[in-house]
Every structure is written in structure tokens, then in C-alpha cells.
Amino acid sequence: MSATPNGAAAQPFVSHSIRLSLNGQDRQLDVLPWTTLLDLLREQLDLVGSKKGCDHGQCGACTVLRDGKRINACLTLAVMCDGAELTTIEGLADGDQLHPMQQAFIKHDAFQCGYCTPGQICSAVGLANEGRAHDTAQIQELMSGNLCRCGAYSNIRAAIEEVLEGKP
Amino acid sequence: MNPFHYSRPTGVQEAVHLSSAASRFIAGGTNLLDLMKENISRPEHLIDITGLPLHDIQQTSSGGLLIGALVSNADLAWHPLIEQRYPLLSQAILAGASPQLRNMASTGGNLLQRTRCYYFYDATVPCNKREPGSGCPARTGLNRIHAILGASEQCVATHPSDMCVALAALAARVHVEGRGGARIIEFADFHRLPGDTPQRDNLLADDELITAVELPADNLASHSNYLKIRDRASYAFALVSVAAALELDGDRIIDARLALGGVAHKPWRDRAVEAGLIGQVVSRETFSQAADALLQDAEPLEHNGFKIKLARRGIIRALSDAAVAGERP
Ligand SMILES: Cc1cc2nc3c(=O)[nH]c(=O)nc-3n(C[C@H](O)[C@H](O)[C@H](O)COP(=O)(O)OP(=O)(O)OC[C@H]3O[C@@H](n4cnc5c(N)ncnc54)[C@H](O)[C@@H]3O)c2cc1C
Numbered sequence A: 001m002s003a004t005p006n007g008a009a010a011q012p013f014v015s016h017s018i019r020l021s022l023n024g025q026d027r028q029l030d031v032l033p034w035t036t037l038l039d040l041l042r043e044q045l046d047l048v049g050s051k052k053g054c055d056h057g058q059c060g061a062c063t064v065l066r067d068g069k070r071i072n073a074c075l076t077l078a079v080m081c082d083g084a085e086l087t088t089i090e091g092l093a094d095g096d097q098l099h100p101m102q103q104a105f106i107k108h109d110a111f112q113c114g115y116c117t118p119g120q121i122c123s124a125v126g127l128a129n130e131g132r133a134h135d136t137a138q139i140q141e142l143m144s145g146n147l148c149r150c151g152a153y154s155n156i157r158a159a160i161e162e163v164l165e166g167k168p
Numbered sequence B: 001m002n003p004f005h006y007s008r009p010t011g012v013q014e015a016v017h018l019s020s021a022a023s024r025f026i027a028g029g030t031n032l033l034d035l036m037k038e039n040i041s042r043p044e045h046l047i048d049i050t051g052l053p054l055h056d057i058q059q060t061s062s063g064g065l066l067i068g069a070l071v072s073n074a075d076l077a078w079h080p081l082i083e084q085r086y087p088l089l090s091q092a093i094l095a096g097a098s099p100q101l102r103n104m105a106s107t108g109g110n111l112l113q114r115t116r117c118y119y120f121y122d123a124t125v126p127c128n129k130r131e132p133g134s135g136c137p138a139r140t141g142l143n144r145i146h147a148i149l150g151a152s153e154q155c156v157a158t159h160p161s162d163m164c165v166a167l168a169a170l171a172a173r174v175h176v177e178g179r180g181g182a183r184i185i186e187f188a189d190f191h192r193l194p195g196d197t198p199q200r201d202n203l204l205a206d207d208e209l210i211t212a213v214e215l216p217a218d219n220l221a222s223h224s225n226y227l228k229i230r231d232r233a234s235y236a237f238a239l240v241s242v243a244a245a246l247e248l249d250g251d252r253i254i255d256a257r258l259a260l261g262g263v264a265h266k267p268w269r270d271r272a273v274e275a276g277l278i279g280q281v282v283s284r285e286t287f288s289q290a291a292d293a294l295l296q297d298a299e300p301l302e303h304n305g306f307k308i309k310l311a312r313r314g315i316i317r318a319l320s321d322a323a324v325a326g327e328r329p
């Protein structure tokens, strides 16, 4: 390394301690600064529901909820999630009771290979939280951050429509 | 990604004093982390600015709005005051990226996102923006997405932002703070043309932090339109985009704004063309002349000649739609 950060010459790289609420559980974790949230979940915490499709924010397979908002875990540093409340696909169900969005995806057969599904469902829950999708075209536009290589889009949309319509 | 040090300051001056030539600020991370994964950006120290108190949207004494640099793109687009007073900005933001990315991306970071030129993104080939002096493979290679206005021999890249095209049309001002103090930069001056130094995208110094973006008061809200033309219907960068806004008295134009995205190294706003629209009556002919004037110096590369036609038609359509926007139900 040629240049070094201000006052950080020859300092060793260190891990940082973060606190999270992860799927309803408080966690204290040590993370290296360059660990993405997606790698933390998949490689260190064995929460492999969130998928790594592209690792560049282009597919949505890694979508999780941070403080109720959908984000791409692949472009998020774990160290920057200190204090956050995170929900992954593993945390949506209430015990054995599936989340309504999960039930609707099953009912409408909204997947084929299933690779994109955890991201689609988390994204759809984020969409419902936002309250901005009022018709089919808006659902389509606001789900455009989640690609499905199997092309299950029409069933995904039907599942989401059913859940949104069930809302007051 | 290469290893790096991490700090999380809580004040603007603290952040600015932590910065060095080898450090980078990080906000949403949606562009920086992508570039770090591609080994194009290799900071040794990341300064996480998300703890700074720059998350608010405030009204200014002159009737405008001051948007904190850390307001997310989603919160900005859906803020009631933005939807009411600056619908052009809402529309432009919502035309960009994806809902997930807009939840993460910040106002300041959006201004500083780097070009999507494929050669810039490929660390194995030369690129004057990445490695000054190494050459520009886009000039003779694949240049379908590249610039038709304001390019140089050294670089033909475009600025990829949608939000910035609206901010250019709205005559926003960028508030920045560095070790030497604070300054305000007019949006039109913030981004630069490539010239002989394409490695520099904008006027921001290494130690400077964007603290806010200011929107001046205007009367453009009822007649504005953002038109984005791209290869697929959503979640793609613009080939050409047009931000158009008019203030009308009947069908006479009192004020006009016209900025283009996807065509140059910076959001392309042409003040002379805007001035030419003022006093005219809304008509296809008026808008067609404006389009011709704006594009008179456009220069195609081998694969992007279609952008000139697309921009011409886009300008006419965006202005026509803006003229009737307020009359739509
Ligand atoms: C798949 C994909 C598709 C996209 N599509 C679009 C699109 O269609 N239209 C569009 O407009 N954009 C699009 N984007 C880009 C996206 O809008 C930007 O990545 C985002 O706005 C950057 O904001 P950020 O806060 O995440 O920036 P970061 O990645 O955190 O930072 C970007 C740069 O800005 C610097 N920085 C950040 N904040 C400040 C500050 N306050 N002061 C000084 N420096 C700062 C950082 O050091 C870094 O150099 C897309 C991105 C992806 C990944």
C-alpha cells in the first residue's frame, strides 16, 4: 500500500462489533468492514434463503428488509447495519404460520426453480409496506427490481395482487 | 474487495477531517461497493457518513427546499412536498434503478455515481477515466450508450443519473463542505465535461462532502414531465432522457426548462434553447425548433447515431406532454 488513511499508517485491519435485531432475535456480531450483509447472512450465519444472483444490485435475489424497507443485501456492508432491524425470508413466518405473502406465492404457484423466490417475497412485503402500488401496472413497475429467469412474473403478480387487495 | 479501514463519524467536520486521498465517503454504497467489487475503486479507508445529521428536508426562507445529502432517493421521490412542488424530480427518481436501490441510494451519492461505460467498468482494458492517459477504447469500440454532445477525444462517457437531469432543469444548487469551509455550487457547474481530464467527473475536492441539495422556488410544478427512453421498460439506464418544464400563461411560454440525460458527460441543460422558448406559443413547431437548436452540435459515434433522432423526438414529446401535464386528470 502506498498511501495510508489519515493517522492510520500501518494500522492492522480490525473487525467491528455490531448489534442487530435479526429475524426478531438480538444479535451481537463481529464483522470485518468488507463483509457484505449477504455474505454475513449466508456464510457466517447460515441463513442461505437470501440468494446471490449477481452480487451487483442487478437481480434482487438478495432482497431483505431493513427497518421494514427492502434493500439489496449484496450492496450493503454488514458493518453499516449496526442498530438495524433486519428480516430475511427465514424470519417472515410466525412459527409454523406462513406469512400471507408466502401463502399467496404457494397458492398462485409463483415460482418454478425457486431461486428468485426469497427475494421476490421479501421485496413484495417491502412493496406492501410502502403502500404505493394500487394497480397491476404499479405492482409490475415496483417489482421490477426482482428478476425471474423462469419467467414466473404473471403468477408472482397475481400472488401480490391478492395480498394487497386483502388489505384495507 | 480489498481490505479497508472503516470509521463512522457523527459530525460533518469530523468526517471531512478524516478524509484523505486514499479514503472514500460511503452513503448508500450502491455505486461505490459495486465499483470496489470490480476493483475499479480501491479505497483504503471508508468513511461511513450515514451517521451525519443530513437526513432532513427543510423549507428555505426563500420558498425552496433544502434536501439533506443523506435523504434516500425513495424518501425524496415520495416526500409530499416534492410530489407537490417538484413532481419532475419525483418522476425522474422513480424512473431510475429499482425500489430496493432507491431505498439505499442517497441524494449526495446519486450526484456522484460514475459512468456506466462498459470499458470503464472493465479493469482489464485501458480507459482514460480510470487510468488517465491509457486511452479510450469506446471511441473506436462499442459506443452505443455513449455521448453525442460535449464529448472529447479523451472520453465519450455519459453521466448515468436520472435524478440529476431533473435537478439540472430545476436549477438546483449543491451545498458542500470541506476543510476550508462551505461553498455552494450551481448545478450546471457541478458536473464537468471530460476535456483533457476525464478522470474528474465534477468540481468536488477530495476533502469535500455534499451536505445538501437546494431547490429554488419556481412555478413549474403544473407543467413538467420526465421522459426516459431505454432498452427495456424498467430497471435500465437511459439511452436518452428528457426533463421538460414550462410555466405557461394560457398557451404562451413564460419560463422553460429543458435538460437531457444519456447524451453527455453531464446532465445537458441548454440555457439558450430555453431562452428561445420564452415568449413563444406552445406548438409542435416551437418544440421542434427547440430540439433542432439543442442538437445542432450533436456528433454521433459509430453506434450511437440513433440517439440524435431519439433525443429530437424525445424533446418534442416531453415538452408537448409537459404543456398539457397540468390539464391531465
Ligand atoms: C443495478 C443498478 C441500476 C441502477 N439504475 C439507475 C438508473 O436507472 N438511474 C439512475 O439514476 N441511477 C441508477 N443506479 C445508480 C444509483 O442511483 C446510484 O448508485 C446511487 O444513487 C448512488 O447513491 P449512494 O448513496 O448509494 O452512493 P454511494 O455508492 O454510497 O457513493 C457513490 C459515490 O459518492 C460518494 N459520496 C456519497 N455521498 C457523498 C456525500 N454526501 N458527499 C461526498 N461524497 C459522497 C462516495 O464516496 C462515492 O464515491 C443504478 C444502480 C444499480 C446498482
Ligand code: SF4
Pocket (backbone or CB within 6 Å): B115, B117, B118, B119, B120, B126, B127, B128, B129, B130, B135, B136, B137, B138, B139, B154, B155, B156, B157, B198
Ligand atoms: S468513454 Fe470515457 S469512461 Fe469510457 S472508455 Fe473512454 S475514457 Fe473510459
Ligand code: FES
Pocket (backbone or CB within 6 Å): A051, A052, A053, A054, A055, A056, A057, A058, A059, A060, A061, A062, A063, A072, A073, A074, A075
Ligand atoms: S445478488 Fe443482490 S441484486 Fe443480485
Ligand code: FES
Pocket (backbone or CB within 6 Å): A110, A111, A112, A113, A114, A115, A116, A117, A147, A148, A149, A150, A151, A152
Ligand atoms: S422461479 Fe426460477 S428464477 Fe424465478
